[in-house]
Amino acid sequence: MFEKEWPLFEVFVRPRSGLEHKHVGSVHAVDARMAIEHARDVYTRRQEGVSIWVVKSSEVTASDPSDADALFEPAKDKVYRHPTFYAIPDEVKNL
Numbered sequence: 821m822f823e824k825e826w827p828l829f830e831v832f833v834r835p836r837s838g839l840e841h842k843h844v845g846s847v848h849a850v851d852a853r854m855a856i857e858h859a860r861d862v863y864t865r866r867q868e869g870v871s872i873w874v875v876k877s878s879e880v881t882a883s884d885p886s887d888a889d890a891l892f893e894p895a896k897d898k899v900y901r902h903p904t905f906y907a908i909p910d911e912v913k914n915l
Contacts, residue, residue, distance in 0.1 A: 828877040829855035831862075833869040839914055841873050849874075 826848040832841035844863045849855035855874040864872070883891055 826850055829859070829874040830877050830880060831855070831859040832873040832875070833859070833863055834871040835868055836870055841871065846877065847874070852876075 827850075829847050829849055829852070831844050831847055833844045834841045844859075847855055847858040847862060849858050852874055856872050859872050859874055860869075863869070
């Protein structure tokens with residue numbers, strides 16, 4: 821048994837067909853390099869990814885879902901921030 825448990829890392833993978841990294845799960849590792857190796861072995865066994873990010877779970881800060889109204893309400897009256905406000909030419913493939 822370990823004297824101290826290895827830290828938990830959150831794993832994000834960018835798939836071959838994707839433009840952004842997506843959270844795929846978590847791994848325990850001694851450090852970030854080992855976390856990437858574990859993530860590669862666990863989450864990209866069939867060569868699904870082209871890039872892996874790992875972040876210590878203890879370093880992730882999240883908002884409280886019960887604060888959603890107060891947090892997101894100010895953005896509701898700013899329609900120009902929504903992509904549906906703009907006409908996007910057909911030639912533009914990705915934004």
